[in-house]
Amino acid sequence: MDRAAAELFLACLFVESTPERLEAVRNTAKTLRNWEGLQSALEGHGVLTLFLRNLEQAGVELPPAIAPRFQAQSGAQRDDDQGSRLTLQRFLAAAAREQVEVTLVGGSALFLDLYPEPLRRAGQLEFLVPPEHLGRALAAGKQAGLLLDEGALPAWWYRRVEAPLPLAPSSSMLRGVSLRCRLHHSSLLLTAREPELLARRRRSPFEGHALYQMDPIDGLLELSVRMATQAGEALVHGRRHLLTAASHAQHPLRLDHLLDLRTHVERRHGEMVVGEVIARAREWSAEPALRAILDCIQMGLGFLPSAREWARSLAQGLASATSGPNGTSSALFRPDPIERLPQWLRPSNAFLARRYALP
Incomplete structure (x- = not known):
């Protein structure tokens, strides 16, 4: 991918539109001659739908030869977002039955607040659960259609080494999630005290189910x-x-x-x-x-x-x-x-x- 395409990618990396930002998109698009590689990069970073929205707001049209591909992949990103939200809804419903507290963390820490519409791909959901709730969280995952991978180690190992525990979807309609019993690995030498962090959380129900955000x-x-x-x-x-x-x-x-x-x-x-x-x-x-x-x-x-x-x-x-x-x-x-x-x-x-x- 050439530099002009990368510059257009960065010029479109915003949610809040302003006349200045849209003008920058138009000016950058004028210099672009080769669109090769741009679609795969946008998909990889999960912002293809946002890119198309910002081009449209700036009045920039995709070349006719590639526009159908971009639109099709944007639809796939929206489907992926729906899958992530369905996964979240099903897991939270099962977690409520199992009496498990769930907090969005990591790459999921901000996305639910920032994107009521699927402008960027949700990616893998990351849940923080209390260590004593891990067994119940696994049971909730099973009820929701999220299972330990066949090659996964025993659940106690992930808790002992402070590693995230991945759960794989049993249906193409769902998306994988990651369970964490500790917010950060000890080797990062962070000094935040998790009980104090958890006390500051905000309760943000999702589709009628209990959910905590930081x-x-x-x-x-x-x-x-x-x-x-x-x-x-x-x-x-x-x-x-x-x-x-x-x-x-x-x-x-x-x-x-x-x-x-x-x-x-x-x-x-x-x-x-x-x-x-x-x-x-x-x-x-x-x-x-x-x-x-x-x-x-x-x-x-x-x-x-x-x-x-x-x-x-x-x-x-x-x-x-x-x-x-x-x-x-x-x-x-x-x-x-x-x-x-x-x-x-x-x-x-x-x-x-x-x-x-x-x-």
Whole structure:
């Protein structure tokens, strides 16, 4: 995929339309001559339907030779979204019968709030359940048509090693989910206390069934941490790596998650006081991840004017408040747990002071 196609991908990576953004789409589309590879990249990052909506709003028409393919795949993305929502509904209904608390986390932490319509693919749903509810959660999954894969290890193993437990769909109408008993692996050296995080959750019923979503600030930090651990150093090199990600369907820098964070900040920055976000990031030890996310969006995509100053103030506050491992020296930017091992075995004094409230 050539650079002009990647530039158009990034120009269309927004939910909140403005005249300036639509003008940028039109100007970028004028330079595009080769559409090859763009469809597969958009599908891989789960934003094909959003791309088509933004082209339509900007008055840009797809070449007639490829328009039917794009429209067909957009329909497939909408079908996938319906499958994810059906899966969520069925699992929550079964979880209610089994008396299991379910919280959306990881890549699912923000999507339900941000996308009432299927502008981006929901992807794999990630549920946090209390460790003592894991057996009941598996029973709920079975009732909903979600089963342990034949090659999966025993459920107790996933709980012991703090790994997500995948459940596979038994029907083509459903989508796979991932169960987690712990929000983050210990090797990430995060200092957030899960009971406090859970106490801040918001109850957000879905189709009449009980569901919890994270507090807006915790959701921001959760997805920032997820992106840092998936993308590693690709997150901290600005627009160059964004263009590379836009050119590859399976790139570890997930542009659908970056879209989530951009949209979340633009819609909800008024609810998130800068000082509180900095304090919460310190509580998590997630300052490096959050600062990298803000820099990546600011340099590569930009925020709406109403959110731009908020993001700049937050980035400056994080820079002055950060102590301990910073930038890519943090364990958060090591996707492979083996790479985190030295820091896990010998954590910094800053981590010990935060984790155990040492003077």
